Amino acid sequence: MRLLALIAVILTGGLIIFQTGAFPDFGDANAPANTYLSTYYLEHGQADTHAPNIVTSVLADYRGYDTMFETTVVFAAGLACFFLLRRKKVPGGEPRIYRHMPTGITLRIADGGKLPAEDSEVFRRLDTEFVPQQLIIKNTCRIVIPFIQIFALYVIAHGHYSPGGGFQGGVLLAASIILYAISHDLRRAIRRFSEKTAALMGSLGVLIYAGTGALCLLMGANFLNYKALAPLLGVDAVMARSHGILIVEIGVAFAVMAMIIWIYYNLSSAGKHDEGL
Amino acid sequence: MIPIDLAILTLVTISGIGALAIKDLLGAAIVFSAYSFLMCLAWAIMGAVDVAFTEAAVGAGVSTIFCVAAVFHTTRRTKD
Numbered sequence: 297m298r299l300l301a302l303i304a305v306i307l308t309g310g311l312i313i314f315q316t317g318a319f320p321d322f323g324d325a326n327a328p329a330n331t332y333l334s335t336y337y338l339e340h341g342q343a344d345t346h347a348p349n350i351v352t353s354v355l356a357d358y359r360g361y362d363t364m365f366e367t368t369v370v371f372a373a374g375l376a377c378f379f380l381l382r383r384k385k386v387p388g389g390e391p392r393i394y395r396h397m398p399t400g401i402t403l404r405i406a407d408g409g410k411l412p413a414e415d416s417e418v419f420r421r422l423d424t425e426f427v428p429q430q431l432i433i434k435n436t437c438r439i440v441i442p443f444i445q446i447f448a449l450y451v452i453a454h455g456h457y458s459p460g461g462g463f464q465g466g467v468l469l470a471a472s473i474i475l476y477a478i479s480h481d482l483r484r485a486i487r488r489f490s491e492k493t494a495a496l497m498g499s500l501g502v503l504i505y506a507g508t509g510a511l512c513l514l515m516g517a518n519f520l521n522y523k524a525l526a527p528l529l530g531v532d533a534v535m536a537r538s539h540g541i542l543i544v545e546i547g548v549a550f551a552v553m554a555m556i557i558w559i560y561y562n563l564s565s566a567g568k569h570d571e572g573l
Numbered sequence: 574m575i576p577i578d579l580a581i582l583t584l585v586t587i588s589g590i591g592a593l594a595i596k597d598l599l600g601a602a603i604v605f606s607a608y609s610f611l612m613c614l615a616w617a618i619m620g621a622v623d624v625a626f627t628e629a630a631v632g633a634g635v636s637t638i639f640c641v642a643a644v645f646h647t648t649r650r651t652k653d
Binding site: 461 | 619622623625626627630631634635638639641642643645646
Protein backbone atom coordinates (compact mmCIF):
# COMPACT_ATOMS: atom_id res chain seq x y z
CA MET A 297 0.00 0.00 0.00
CA ARG A 298 2.79 2.40 0.91
CA LEU A 299 4.62 1.54 -2.31
CA LEU A 300 1.46 2.27 -4.28
CA ALA A 301 1.10 5.62 -2.55
CA LEU A 302 4.74 6.44 -3.26
CA ILE A 303 4.31 5.65 -6.96
CA ALA A 304 1.18 7.82 -7.11
CA VAL A 305 2.95 10.71 -5.39
CA ILE A 306 6.02 10.47 -7.63
CA LEU A 307 3.86 10.30 -10.77
CA THR A 308 1.73 13.31 -9.78
CA GLY A 309 4.69 15.32 -8.59
CA GLY A 310 6.65 14.47 -11.74
CA LEU A 311 3.74 15.56 -13.93
CA ILE A 312 3.41 18.84 -12.09
CA ILE A 313 7.14 19.57 -12.26
CA PHE A 314 7.15 18.59 -15.96
CA GLN A 315 4.30 21.01 -16.64
CA THR A 316 5.96 23.95 -14.88
CA GLY A 317 8.01 24.35 -18.06
CA ALA A 318 4.85 25.60 -19.79
CA PHE A 319 4.36 28.37 -17.23
CA PRO A 320 5.04 31.98 -18.23
CA ASP A 321 8.44 33.32 -17.12
CA PHE A 322 8.81 34.99 -13.74
CA GLY A 323 7.73 38.61 -14.05
CA ASP A 324 6.49 38.17 -17.63
CA ALA A 325 4.35 41.20 -18.49
CA ASN A 326 2.27 39.23 -21.00
CA ALA A 327 1.37 36.41 -18.62
CA PRO A 328 -2.41 35.92 -18.28
CA ALA A 329 -2.26 36.84 -14.58
CA ASN A 330 -0.63 40.19 -15.38
CA THR A 331 -2.84 41.33 -18.24
CA TYR A 332 -6.29 41.41 -16.66
CA LEU A 333 -6.73 43.04 -13.23
CA SER A 334 -3.13 43.56 -12.09
CA THR A 335 -2.59 46.40 -14.55
CA TYR A 336 -5.66 48.18 -13.23
CA TYR A 337 -4.46 47.85 -9.63
CA LEU A 338 -0.98 49.06 -10.48
CA GLU A 339 -2.19 52.02 -12.51
CA HIS A 340 -5.11 53.18 -10.37
CA GLY A 341 -4.28 51.75 -6.94
CA GLN A 342 -2.61 54.78 -5.46
CA ALA A 343 -4.98 57.29 -7.04
CA ASP A 344 -8.01 55.31 -5.81
CA THR A 345 -6.99 54.52 -2.27
CA HIS A 346 -3.98 56.69 -1.44
CA ALA A 347 -2.04 53.59 -0.37
CA PRO A 348 1.42 53.17 -1.93
CA ASN A 349 1.49 49.51 -0.87
CA ILE A 350 -0.72 48.00 -3.57
CA VAL A 351 -0.87 44.68 -1.70
CA THR A 352 -2.68 46.32 1.20
CA SER A 353 -5.11 48.20 -1.00
CA VAL A 354 -5.97 45.01 -2.88
CA LEU A 355 -6.26 43.00 0.33
CA ALA A 356 -8.37 45.40 2.37
CA ASP A 357 -10.15 47.49 -0.24
CA TYR A 358 -10.59 45.91 -3.66
CA ARG A 359 -10.96 42.45 -2.15
CA GLY A 360 -12.16 43.43 1.30
CA TYR A 361 -14.97 40.89 1.20
CA ASP A 362 -12.43 38.06 0.87
CA THR A 363 -10.34 39.37 3.77
CA MET A 364 -13.42 39.74 5.95
CA PHE A 365 -14.09 36.04 5.69
CA GLU A 366 -10.39 35.25 6.23
CA THR A 367 -10.73 37.06 9.54
CA THR A 368 -13.87 35.08 10.27
CA VAL A 369 -11.98 31.86 9.54
CA VAL A 370 -9.29 32.83 12.07
CA PHE A 371 -12.05 33.57 14.58
CA ALA A 372 -13.71 30.22 13.85
CA ALA A 373 -10.36 28.43 14.33
CA GLY A 374 -9.99 30.00 17.77
CA LEU A 375 -13.52 28.98 18.71
CA ALA A 376 -12.95 25.44 17.40
CA CYS A 377 -9.84 25.05 19.58
CA PHE A 378 -11.85 26.32 22.55
CA PHE A 379 -14.71 23.88 22.00
CA LEU A 380 -12.39 20.93 21.38
CA LEU A 381 -9.81 21.45 24.11
CA ARG A 382 -11.17 23.55 26.97
CA ARG A 383 -11.78 21.62 30.19
CA LYS A 384 -13.06 22.81 33.54
CA LYS A 385 -10.40 23.15 36.20
CA VAL A 386 -10.81 20.41 38.78
CA PRO A 387 -9.79 21.72 42.20
CA GLY A 388 -6.96 19.71 43.76
CA GLY A 389 -6.17 16.25 42.42
CA GLU A 390 -2.54 17.01 41.62
CA PRO A 391 0.33 18.13 43.84
CA ARG A 392 1.42 21.75 43.48
CA ILE A 393 4.93 23.13 43.66
CA TYR A 394 5.80 26.48 45.23
CA ARG A 395 9.08 28.32 45.55
CA HIS A 396 9.80 30.27 48.73
CA MET A 397 11.28 33.40 47.16
CA PRO A 398 13.51 34.71 49.99
CA THR A 399 15.37 31.41 50.45
CA GLY A 400 14.88 29.76 47.03
CA ILE A 401 13.62 26.55 48.64
CA THR A 402 11.10 24.59 46.58
CA LEU A 403 8.10 23.07 48.35
CA ARG A 404 5.89 20.29 47.09
CA ILE A 405 2.41 20.49 48.56
CA ALA A 406 0.44 17.27 48.19
CA ASP A 407 -3.23 17.20 47.30
CA GLY A 408 -5.29 18.50 50.23
CA GLY A 409 -2.40 20.40 51.82
CA LYS A 410 -2.63 24.04 52.87
CA LEU A 411 -1.87 26.28 49.87
CA PRO A 412 -0.45 29.81 50.10
CA ALA A 413 -2.54 32.74 48.88
CA GLU A 414 -2.87 33.08 45.10
CA ASP A 415 -1.17 36.51 44.96
CA SER A 416 1.46 35.81 47.64
CA GLU A 417 4.80 37.53 47.04
CA VAL A 418 6.69 35.13 49.32
CA PHE A 419 5.54 31.89 47.73
CA ARG A 420 5.52 31.70 43.96
CA ARG A 421 3.80 28.82 42.23
CA LEU A 422 5.88 26.78 39.75
CA ASP A 423 4.91 24.28 37.11
CA THR A 424 5.22 20.65 38.19
CA GLU A 425 7.83 20.10 35.48
CA PHE A 426 11.21 21.20 36.78
CA VAL A 427 11.69 24.96 36.30
CA PRO A 428 15.13 26.41 37.07
CA GLN A 429 15.59 30.04 38.15
CA GLN A 430 15.76 31.79 34.77
CA LEU A 431 16.68 35.30 35.77
CA ILE A 432 18.40 36.20 32.50
CA ILE A 433 15.64 34.82 30.29
CA LYS A 434 12.90 36.52 32.29
CA ASN A 435 14.56 39.92 32.31
CA THR A 436 15.60 39.77 28.66
CA CYS A 437 12.03 38.98 27.64
CA ARG A 438 10.74 41.73 29.90
CA ILE A 439 12.96 44.22 28.02
CA VAL A 440 12.22 42.86 24.55
CA ILE A 441 8.41 42.52 24.80
CA PRO A 442 7.58 46.28 24.72
CA PHE A 443 9.70 46.72 21.60
CA ILE A 444 7.91 43.83 19.90
CA GLN A 445 4.58 45.47 20.72
CA ILE A 446 5.68 48.89 19.47
CA PHE A 447 6.90 47.29 16.26
CA ALA A 448 3.59 45.45 15.93
CA LEU A 449 1.66 48.71 16.26
CA TYR A 450 3.95 50.27 13.65
CA VAL A 451 3.28 47.34 11.32
CA ILE A 452 -0.48 47.75 11.72
CA ALA A 453 -0.48 51.53 11.34
CA HIS A 454 1.94 51.54 8.39
CA GLY A 455 0.21 48.77 6.45
CA HIS A 456 -0.50 51.28 3.67
CA TYR A 457 3.09 52.36 3.21
CA SER A 458 5.29 49.39 4.03
CA PRO A 459 4.88 45.61 4.09
CA GLY A 460 2.59 44.49 6.84
CA GLY A 461 -0.92 45.10 8.01
CA GLY A 462 -3.47 43.65 10.35
CA PHE A 463 -2.53 39.99 10.07
CA GLN A 464 1.20 40.43 10.62
CA GLY A 465 0.77 43.04 13.34
CA GLY A 466 -1.79 40.89 15.12
CA VAL A 467 0.53 37.89 15.00
CA LEU A 468 3.38 40.01 16.42
CA LEU A 469 1.19 41.26 19.28
CA ALA A 470 0.15 37.69 20.01
CA ALA A 471 3.78 36.58 19.88
CA SER A 472 4.69 39.13 22.55
CA ILE A 473 2.08 37.69 24.94
CA ILE A 474 3.14 34.13 24.10
CA LEU A 475 6.75 35.09 24.79
CA TYR A 476 5.63 36.39 28.17
CA ALA A 477 3.78 33.14 28.86
CA ILE A 478 6.83 31.07 27.93
CA SER A 479 9.42 33.15 29.77
CA HIS A 480 7.34 33.58 32.95
CA ASP A 481 4.43 31.20 33.27
CA LEU A 482 1.03 30.65 31.75
CA ARG A 483 -0.96 31.74 34.80
CA ARG A 484 0.63 35.19 34.83
CA ALA A 485 0.02 35.65 31.12
CA ILE A 486 -3.62 34.71 31.66
CA ARG A 487 -3.84 37.19 34.53
CA ARG A 488 -2.69 39.93 32.12
CA PHE A 489 -4.65 38.82 29.08
CA SER A 490 -7.51 36.65 30.22
CA GLU A 491 -9.58 34.21 28.26
CA LYS A 492 -12.55 36.53 28.48
CA THR A 493 -10.50 39.41 27.02
CA ALA A 494 -9.39 37.15 24.19
CA ALA A 495 -12.95 36.11 23.37
CA LEU A 496 -14.23 39.69 23.53
CA MET A 497 -11.35 41.11 21.49
CA GLY A 498 -11.72 38.45 18.83
CA SER A 499 -15.42 39.12 18.44
CA LEU A 500 -14.80 42.86 18.51
CA GLY A 501 -12.25 42.56 15.70
CA VAL A 502 -14.68 40.72 13.43
CA LEU A 503 -17.40 43.20 14.44
CA ILE A 504 -15.21 46.19 13.51
CA TYR A 505 -14.61 44.69 10.07
CA ALA A 506 -18.18 43.65 9.35
CA GLY A 507 -19.51 46.79 11.05
CA THR A 508 -17.45 49.03 8.77
CA GLY A 509 -18.98 47.21 5.83
CA ALA A 510 -22.47 47.55 7.24
CA LEU A 511 -21.89 51.25 7.93
CA CYS A 512 -21.04 51.77 4.26
CA LEU A 513 -24.29 49.99 3.46
CA LEU A 514 -26.17 52.35 5.77
CA MET A 515 -24.54 55.36 4.14
CA GLY A 516 -26.02 54.27 0.85
CA ALA A 517 -23.07 52.58 -0.88
CA ASN A 518 -22.12 48.96 -1.47
CA PHE A 519 -20.91 46.72 1.37
CA LEU A 520 -17.29 47.67 2.27
CA ASN A 521 -17.20 50.60 -0.16
CA TYR A 522 -15.30 52.95 2.15
CA LYS A 523 -15.97 55.94 -0.09
CA ALA A 524 -19.32 56.25 1.66
CA LEU A 525 -17.57 56.98 4.96
CA ALA A 526 -16.16 60.28 3.65
CA PRO A 527 -18.79 62.53 5.33
CA LEU A 528 -18.36 60.67 8.63
CA LEU A 529 -14.57 60.93 8.63
CA GLY A 530 -14.58 64.48 7.26
CA VAL A 531 -12.23 63.78 4.35
CA ASP A 532 -12.55 63.32 0.61
CA ALA A 533 -13.45 59.99 -1.00
CA VAL A 534 -9.86 58.85 -1.68
CA MET A 535 -8.70 59.52 1.88
CA ALA A 536 -11.88 57.84 3.16
CA ARG A 537 -10.79 54.66 1.39
CA SER A 538 -7.34 55.00 2.93
CA HIS A 539 -8.82 55.43 6.41
CA GLY A 540 -11.30 52.63 5.77
CA ILE A 541 -8.38 50.30 5.08
CA LEU A 542 -6.79 51.32 8.39
CA ILE A 543 -10.01 50.75 10.37
CA VAL A 544 -10.45 47.35 8.83
CA GLU A 545 -6.80 46.42 9.46
CA ILE A 546 -7.25 47.29 13.14
CA GLY A 547 -10.21 44.93 13.26
CA VAL A 548 -8.14 42.18 11.65
CA ALA A 549 -5.31 42.79 14.12
CA PHE A 550 -7.70 42.49 17.10
CA ALA A 551 -9.18 39.25 15.86
CA VAL A 552 -5.87 37.64 14.89
CA MET A 553 -4.11 38.65 18.10
CA ALA A 554 -6.87 37.43 20.40
CA MET A 555 -7.40 34.17 18.56
CA ILE A 556 -3.73 33.20 18.37
CA ILE A 557 -3.29 33.86 22.09
CA TRP A 558 -6.44 31.92 22.88
CA ILE A 559 -5.35 28.95 20.75
CA TYR A 560 -1.98 29.03 22.49
CA TYR A 561 -3.59 29.01 25.94
CA ASN A 562 -5.74 26.02 25.05
CA LEU A 563 -3.00 24.08 23.27
CA SER A 564 -0.17 24.63 25.73
CA SER A 565 -2.18 23.75 28.84
CA ALA A 566 -4.31 20.98 27.28
CA GLY A 567 -7.37 23.14 27.89
CA LYS A 568 -6.88 23.49 31.65
CA HIS A 569 -5.38 27.00 31.61
CA ASP A 570 -3.34 26.10 34.66
CA GLU A 571 0.10 24.78 33.84
CA GLY A 572 1.53 25.28 30.40
CA LEU A 573 4.62 25.27 28.30
CA MET B 574 28.78 31.04 -8.17
CA ILE B 575 25.41 29.44 -7.45
CA PRO B 576 22.42 31.80 -7.80
CA ILE B 577 20.93 32.48 -4.38
CA ASP B 578 17.36 31.52 -5.31
CA LEU B 579 18.56 28.11 -6.51
CA ALA B 580 20.54 27.58 -3.31
CA ILE B 581 17.52 28.48 -1.18
CA LEU B 582 15.22 26.27 -3.24
CA THR B 583 17.60 23.33 -2.67
CA LEU B 584 17.64 24.01 1.06
CA VAL B 585 13.82 24.24 1.07
CA THR B 586 13.62 20.79 -0.54
CA ILE B 587 16.16 19.33 1.88
CA SER B 588 14.42 20.74 4.95
CA GLY B 589 11.02 19.67 3.64
CA ILE B 590 12.18 16.08 3.21
CA GLY B 591 13.98 16.32 6.56
CA ALA B 592 10.83 17.43 8.38
CA LEU B 593 9.01 14.38 7.00
CA ALA B 594 11.84 11.93 7.66
CA ILE B 595 12.75 12.83 11.25
CA LYS B 596 11.26 10.43 13.80
CA ASP B 597 11.44 12.87 16.70
CA LEU B 598 8.38 15.12 16.43
CA LEU B 599 9.96 18.02 18.30
CA GLY B 600 12.90 17.91 15.89
CA ALA B 601 10.44 17.76 13.00
CA ALA B 602 8.72 20.91 14.31
CA ILE B 603 12.05 22.74 14.43
CA VAL B 604 13.06 21.59 10.94
CA PHE B 605 9.64 22.65 9.69
CA SER B 606 10.27 26.06 11.20
CA ALA B 607 13.55 26.20 9.27
CA TYR B 608 11.59 25.25 6.14
CA SER B 609 9.21 28.16 6.78
CA PHE B 610 12.09 30.55 7.27
CA LEU B 611 13.72 29.45 4.00
CA MET B 612 10.36 29.87 2.24
CA CYS B 613 10.24 33.37 3.72
CA LEU B 614 13.64 34.10 2.16
CA ALA B 615 12.40 32.70 -1.15
CA TRP B 616 9.35 35.02 -1.07
CA ALA B 617 11.55 37.98 -0.23
CA ILE B 618 13.86 37.22 -3.18
CA MET B 619 10.83 37.06 -5.49
CA GLY B 620 9.85 40.53 -4.26
CA ALA B 621 6.69 39.47 -2.38
CA VAL B 622 7.67 41.18 0.86
CA ASP B 623 4.18 41.05 2.39
CA VAL B 624 3.99 37.31 1.90
CA ALA B 625 7.51 36.91 3.27
CA PHE B 626 6.56 38.89 6.37
CA THR B 627 3.49 36.74 6.97
CA GLU B 628 5.48 33.57 6.41
CA ALA B 629 8.10 34.69 8.93
CA ALA B 630 5.53 35.65 11.55
CA VAL B 631 3.00 32.86 11.13
CA GLY B 632 4.95 30.01 9.56
CA ALA B 633 8.27 30.24 11.33
CA GLY B 634 6.98 31.78 14.55
CA VAL B 635 3.50 30.94 15.73
CA SER B 636 2.90 27.62 14.00
CA THR B 637 6.16 26.26 15.44
CA ILE B 638 5.01 27.25 18.92
CA PHE B 639 1.69 25.49 18.31
CA CYS B 640 3.51 22.35 17.15
CA VAL B 641 5.81 22.43 20.20
CA ALA B 642 2.81 22.93 22.50
CA ALA B 643 1.03 19.98 20.92
CA VAL B 644 4.15 17.77 21.21
CA PHE B 645 4.53 18.87 24.85
CA HIS B 646 1.15 17.36 25.70
CA THR B 647 1.25 14.27 23.47
CA THR B 648 4.36 12.32 22.54
CA ARG B 649 7.69 12.99 20.91
CA ARG B 650 7.82 9.68 19.07
CA THR B 651 6.03 8.99 15.83
CA LYS B 652 4.73 5.52 15.02
CA ASP B 653 5.50 5.49 11.29
